[in-house]
Amino acid sequence: MTPQLRAALATRYGLPATAIHQVPGGVANHAYTLGDDLFLRIPRNNQFEQDLLKEAAVIPAARAAGVRTPAIVDFDTTRTLVDAPYMVSERVHGTDLVDAAEPPATFWQDLGNQLALLHHQAEQPPGLEPDDGGDPRPTVDGLASAGYVDSGTATWLLAAFDHLQTLIPRNQPQVLLHGDVALQNLMAHGNRLQGLVDWGDAAWGPPGMEFAKLQLDQVVATLNGYHRSEGLEASILWFHLGWGLGNLTKSPQPGQRHWTAPPASRLLGVLRFYASSPPPPWAGLIKKPGH
Known part of the structure; x- marks a missing residue:
């Protein structure tokens, strides 16, 4: 992420630039935490843009059914800040299970x-x-x-x-x-x-x-x-x-x-x-x- 993009995102979402941190991993998207409450994903290339567009349609349907999944806070397809659609969602405070002990x-x-x-x-x-x-x-x-x-x-x-x-x-x-x-x-x-x-x-x-x-x-x-x-x-x-x-x-x-x-x-x-x-x-x- 360039310093210019970091500054623009910080201004848009009302947080200091130092509160934006990259999350390693992820095949389809570059991922970042935006402070304590938000999570940003930007597709790595054109191949994965369609997946993010699909998510924008599917997540509201899942949440309407009562499924526990983070809400979409912002879905930007204007390509003004980033030359790709990007999604900001609520941040889930937890970890995945890949390296965790088997849950009960x-x-x-x-x-x-x-x-x-x-x-x-x-x-x-x-x-x-x-x-x-x-x-x-x-x-x-x-x-x-x-x-x-x-x-x-x-x-x-x-x-x-x-x-x-x-x-x-x-x-x-x-x-x-x-x-x-x-x-x-x-x-x-x-x-x-x-x-x-x-x-x-x-x-x-x-x-x-x-x-x-x-x-x-x-x-x-x-x-x-x-x-x-x-x-x-x-x-x-x-x-x-x-x-x-x-x-x-x-x-x-x-x-x-x-x-x-x-x-x-x-x-x-x-x-x-x-x-x-x-x-x-x-x-x-x-x-x-x-x-």
Whole structure:
């Protein structure tokens, strides 16, 4: 941030320039605290401007549904101070969970309550198109053709997805999804969920897709506070397996904060979950080879 921009922002938001501090990290945005109460985000490049525009439409819908997320204080698209749209929101006083100790079960139950509000109360924001997350079966065929999996495993995977599809209602509801419910976007203080942040991946899609970026044991705990629906667990597993397979051909991702960044992490997470004797109905969702 240039001294000129720092001074202009300080004047606009009524605080000393010395109260503006950069927050490290963040893939999509440069982030700054503006004193004790405000938080500024500026897209890093043109690619991420659309995400911020999406957030400007989604956050009011989420807050209207009662979801705990910071309010937008200012959304500037004039490009007078910065050659990009930028957003100033309320500052959440807390830290994310990436490097924190595992929170108690009550935290995950509260998260489930928040996601239930989002999914069952929020209306579809203007311009947010439906997204079903894709069909993983062409990915399986591609992995087999390229030699990433053997033909027998590919056959079993295809049968597993066919089985999961029979458990998921054809006309499952489409809901407002945060789209990136992951540890880096869950702000906590004293083991209490302070708010969901970063709505740039929001979508209008099936509820099961919402739980694809939490580890499955965390999903189980979160569902204790969520209103279950028919086929929800099958839908969640569909995305964990499908997106995990889709990551297999990606390059290594050292140093990333999100657990799903390394190519094999999500599939190994499914393996670890099923090796721990998961509760019903999870065990019955996977078909044994030959069945």
